[in-house]
Amino acid sequence: MTVKVFFIHLKHLSNQITMIFRLLAKVNKFLLPSFTKQGLDLAKASKFQLALIGWRYFVTTRALDQ
Numbered sequence: 096m097t098v099k100v101f102f103i104h105l106k107h108l109s110n111q112i113t114m115i116f117r118l119l120a121k122v123n124k125f126l127l128p129s130f131t132k133q134g135l136d137l138a139k140a141s142k143f144q145l146a147l148i149g150w151r152y153f154v155t156t157r158a159l160d161q
Contacts, residue, residue, distance in 0.1 A: 116157040123151055 127147055135144065 113158065113160055116154055116160075120154050120158040123154055127151060 127150075130140070130144060130148060137145075137148075140148070
């Protein structure tokens, strides 16, 4: 396998991963609660709520990667 072919496969894999995160972001939008709409104060958020916020941030940043 030449280096050029390797990078083409790597780029294709990167595009697939981005597509997966975009789909996952849409699923999160419908299934997980929106703490912004609820007016949640981060200082008063539970550990579970903070974990959900972190998860949504993680997925959103990877979905926007290009």
